[in-house]
Amino acid sequence: xxxxxxxxxxxxxxxxxxxxxxxxxxxxxxxxxxxxxxxxxxxxxxxxxxxxxxxxxxxxxxxxxxxxxxxxxxxxxxxxxxxxxxxxxxxxxxxxxxxxxxxxxxxxxxxxxxxxxxxxxxxxxxxxxxxxxxxxxxxxxxxxxxxxxxxxxxxxxxxxxxxxxxxxxxxxxxxxxxxxxxxxxxxxxxxxxxxxxxxxxxxxxxxxxxxxxxxxxxxxxxxxxxxxxxxxxxxxxxxxxxxxxxxxxxxxxxxxxxxxxxxxxxxxxxxxxxxxxxxxxxxxxxxxxxxxxxxxxxxxxxxxxxxxxxxxxxxxxxxxxxx
Numbered sequence: 001x002x003x004x005x006x007x008x009x010x011x012x013x014x015x016x017x018x019x020x021x022x023x024x025x026x027x028x029x030x031x032x033x034x035x036x037x038x039x040x041x042x043x044x045x046x047x048x049x050x051x052x053x054x055x056x057x058x059x060x061x062x063x064x065x066x067x068x069x070x071x072x073x074x075x076x077x078x079x080x081x082x083x084x085x086x087x088x089x090x091x092x093x094x095x096x097x098x099x100x101x102x103x104x105x106x107x108x109x110x111x112x113x114x115x116x117x118x119x120x121x122x123x124x125x126x127x128x129x130x131x132x133x134x135x136x137x138x139x140x141x142x143x144x145x146x147x148x149x150x151x152x153x154x155x156x157x158x159x160x161x162x163x164x165x166x167x168x169x170x171x172x173x174x175x176x177x178x179x180x181x182x183x184x185x186x187x188x189x190x191x192x193x194x195x196x197x198x199x200x201x202x203x204x205x206x207x208x209x210x211x212x213x214x215x216x217x218x219x220x221x222x223x224x225x226x227x228x229x230x231x232x233x234x235x236x237x238x239x240x241x242x243x244x245x246x247x248x249x250x251x252x253x254x255x256x257x258x259x260x261x262x263x264x265x266x267x268x269x270x271x272x273x274x275x276x277x278x279x280x281x282x283x284x285x286x287x288x289x290x291x292x293x294x295x296x297x298x299x300x301x302x303x304x305x306x307x308x309x310x311x312x313x314x315x316x317x318x319x320x321x322x323x
Contacts, residue, residue, distance in 0.1 A: 001034050002289055006041040006281050014049040032057045036306070037213075039064060039206065041281055060213055066275050067190045068205025075213070085219035088320045089237075093226055097323040098152045099159075101316070102226040105244055106145050106163050112247035113170040114138040120177050120254070127176060134173040141166045152226055160227055163243075174254060181264075182257050191273030196257060198267055198274040202281065203249035203288050204242070208235075210292075210309055211242045218313035241316070245309055252291045256284070 003019060005012060010023045019035060021028045038054060038061045040046070046061070051074055054061050060075040092098040114135060121131040145162050148155050167187065175183050175196075184194040192198035215222045215237060225236020256262050266280030276284065292306035303311070 001030075001036060001293070002285070003030055003035050003038045004041065004282075004285050005039065005044050006278055006285075008042045008044075010042070010044040011047075012038070012040075012044060012050045013047040014053045019050060019053070032059065035059055037062060037209070039209075039285070041066075041068075042278070060209070062209040064205055064209075067192075068202030068276075069190070070205060070209040070212070073209065073212075075216075085317050085321060086221045086224070088323065089221055089224050092320060092323045093224055094152050095323075096149075096151055098226050099148070099150060099155055101319065102152060102240065103145055103148060103159060105240060106159055106227070107142055109163070109243040109246065110138055110142050110145065110166045110170075112244070113166060113250075114142070116247060116251055116254075117170065117173050120173075124177060130176055131173055134169050137169045138166055141169070156227055156229070163227075174250070177254070178257055179260065182262065188273065191270050191275060193273045195262065195264070195267050195274055196253065198276055199253050199256070199262070199280070199284055200249060202276050203253055203284060204246065206285065206288060207242055207245055207249055208238060210306065211245065211313075212238045214310040214313040215241065217310060218317045220313060220317055241313065244312065248291050248305055249288065252288045253284070256287055261287075 003021070005021055007023045010021055013020050013022070015029065017033070018029045018031050019038070021030070032053065035057075037059060040061065041064045051061065055074065055076045058076065060073055062070050063072040065071050092101070117131055117134050117138070121128055121135070124131065141162050145159060148158055148162075171184075171186055175185075178184070178196065182194070182196055184196045188194065188197045189201060192201050212222050212235060220237060222235040222238045224230065225234075225240050228234070228236040228239040230236055261283065262280075266276060266283060267274045268277045293304050295302045296305050296308065298308050298311065
């Protein structure tokens with residue numbers, strides 16, 4: 001489970017083999033054995049004993065801004081990798097092998113979108129025609145991505161254009177199944193222009209920290225990307241790899257809205273858009289953790305969704321070494 005601190009003025013400390021979170025209202029004690037990560041989303045106090053305990057227990061502490069974007073983390077300083085993985089990552093990032101890897105990630109992302117729209121279509125007979133058209137478009141885009149050949153340098157724009165076209169089709173379809181009060185006009189980021197995107201952006205921010213951690217453990221350099229270009233302090237590979245896992249956030253948020261579990265009181269208006277408030281964050285993070293903790297079939301065995309992120313990063317690292 002992820003230990004989430006989202007109450008202003010909370011205090012995190014260590015007590016024996018447990019973490020204790022205390023605020024004005026109560027105190028909660030959680031065994032470190034149950035904690036996979038600590039998210040701090042509001043101004044809080046953290047003892048150095050708690051930080052040291054988290055580091056020694058291989059639990060990363062991630063700080064999120066009001067939009068859900070991670071702006072800092074405390075984790076151990078040991079790189080669990082060999083330099084050969086990062087050397088190989090650099091070598092193939094601009095080659096034909098690199099393009100094939102990146103295409104695979106994009107195909108996986110669009111395939112996830114396709115499967116989700118197909119599942120949404122089944123109980124919605126009155127919306128089947130529009131959703132079926134979206135499904136056909138996504139199938140065509142997958143074929144186009146698979147047909148691209150060359151190097152990343154030459155074909156980066158082409159692949160990302162196809163990915164963007166798929167995103168337009170996909171989010172138009174999601175908007176179509178939303179309750180009328182919460183329909184939206186495509187993707188918008190920080191600040192989100194609507195409640196749906198505010199919730200989606202925050203859930204993506206939580207996933208970013210998960211993917212970055214998985215990259216580091218697998219020995220991958222989060223800053224050396226393939227489709228996303230390198231830039232100062234830009235975690236390009238995290239942006240590349242998260243594409244395969246956005247579906248975890250997408251289905252969580254869509255099901256919250258379609259299940260009528262989202263209230264307008266969960267949001268605050270800011271200049272140019274919306275952000276989640278404390279109650280909204282609590283509902284979203286709880287639902288996202290339920291999604292990530294659910295077991296799925298992965299390469300012949302049942303594991304939690306959150307663990308597929310780590311296993312995929314290890315698999316990618318091994319693929320790079322074989323190139």
